[in-house]
Amino acid sequence: MPLPLVFNQTFSIINSIIFVASITIVLFTLKFWVFLNHKKNLYNLPSVIIFGNNYENPMITKILGGKASSLSSLNNRNDIMFKVSNFMGKKLQFLEMPFKNLEENDIEFLNKINSKGLVFFDNDHPNGDRSKVLKELEDIKRILGGKVQNQFLVVNKQSDKLNLENGEYEIFEDNDESMNLLRKRLHESIS
Amino acid sequence: MKKIRKLLKEYVLILIYILIINVLLSFSTISLHELGHFLVGLISGCKNIMIILFDTKNFGTYTSMNCDPGVNVNLIALGPLLFLTPFSMLFLLIKKPEKFYGLMILGLNFIINISDMQKITKSSFVYILEIAAGFSLIIYSEILIINYILCNKK
Numbered sequence: 228m229p230l231p232l233v234f235n236q237t238f239s240i241i242n243s244i245i246f247v248a249s250i251t252i253v254l255f256t257l258k259f260w261v262f263l264n265h266k267k268n269l270y271n272l273p274s275v276i277i278f279g280n281n282y283e284n285p286m287i288t289k290i291l292g293g294k295a296s297s298l299s300s301l302n303n304r305n306d307i308m309f310k311v312s313n314f315m316g317k318k319l320q321f322l323e324m325p326f327k328n329l330e331e332n333d334i335e336f337l338n339k340i341n342s343k344g345l346v347f348f349d350n351d352h353p354n355g356d357r358s359k360v361l362k363e364l365e366d367i368k369r370i371l372g373g374k375v376q377n378q379f380l381v382v383n384k385q386s387d388k389l390n391l392e393n394g395e396y397e398i399f400e401d402n403d404e405s406m407n408l409l410r411k412r413l414h415e416s417i418s
Numbered sequence: 419m420k421k422i423r424k425l426l427k428e429y430v431l432i433l434i435y436i437l438i439i440n441v442l443l444s445f446s447t448i449s450l451h452e453l454g455h456f457l458v459g460l461i462s463g464c465k466n467i468m469i470i471l472f473d474t475k476n477f478g479t480y481t482s483m484n485c486d487p488g489v490n491v492n493l494i495a496l497g498p499l500l501f502l503t504p505f506s507m508l509f510l511l512i513k514k515p516e517k518f519y520g521l522m523i524l525g526l527n528f529i530i531n532i533s534d535m536q537k538i539t540k541s542s543f544v545y546i547l548e549i550a551a552g553f554s555l556i557i558y559s560e561i562l563i564i565n566y567i568l569c570n571k572k
Binding site: 239248258 | 425429432433436437440441443444445447448451452455459464465471472476477478479480481482483484485486487489491494495526529530531532533534537556557560561564565568
């Protein structure tokens with residue numbers, strides 16, 4: 228005598244669709260709202276753009292302390308970090324990205340940002356190769372269309388600092404004391 | 419006003435797009451789940467195997483079959499899990515966003531599978547574990563899909 232077997236499903240097709248659709252509507256509404264707010268802040272808040280190279284130790288952390296978040300929730304890129312901070316009483320957004328291999332859409336993105344200050348962190352030229360660093364800085368200025376008035380350069384050593392000093396950029400060393408000075412100068416020049 | 423209308427339009431269009439993807443995914447998962455029972459039943463030598471997607475009596479979805487008394491019922495009940503888990507894993511080899519669909523299929527399959535699990539074990543721990551894993555996977559993949567679509571919209 229054959230054994231009749233019936234494998235019922237937890238949900239019928241209609242219930243499953245209602246179940247999935249409800250989750251989708253709730254999550255999408257939340258996400259869309261967060262996305263819009265994030266986007267509004269991203270382009271409106273006065274920002275400091277940081278070109279850094281060391282992602283294990285981002286410059287944002289050096290300047291502000293704490294942790295920076297990835298901007299991937301907005302543009303799917305993991306190498307742009309951001310942090311909105313009440314910086315000495317002023318709400319500022321700090322964005323950090325690699326300078327190398329900037330693509331067309333990165334430049335478009337940078338031009339939409341309300342950038343008030345620029346920090347270029349140079350740790351690629353340990354001997355303070357003046358011509359290379361200055362060329363990169365020129366490239367950045369060109370990319371940003373001369374919009375950014377306050378430019379700060381952070382170098383590794385005192386010797387690099389002396390080598391690069393020409394009055395055009397404010398140069399800081401990568402140490403605690405200098406970082407304090409940089410914070411002060413950022414605040415003064417942006418407020 | 420114009421801006422709000424534009425935003426609303428954007429919201430509705432993207433939502434409909436994501437809903438269509440998700441509805442298709444859940445429909446496919448359910449069909450493949452039943453196919454899992456069907457195939458394992460067939461291999462086990464069962465007869466008169468039928469997949470019912472819509473039953474007008476209660477809108478239920480099920481697979482029915484007639485098997486010999488000695489057949490391994492547990493194996494037939496686990497069929498969809500054995501069949502759909504490697505299938506959904508294949509999606510993980512593809513690039514985004516298809517990768518996320520695999521996680522969604524896996525999560526849905528866990529949830530759908532609970533009634534089959536009742537044939538195998540009476541342990542409520544297993545049910546809770548399956549529900550938790552299923553929900554987590556569905557919500558996680560859903561967030562990834564939404565994020566991907568929002569980030570890549572023109």
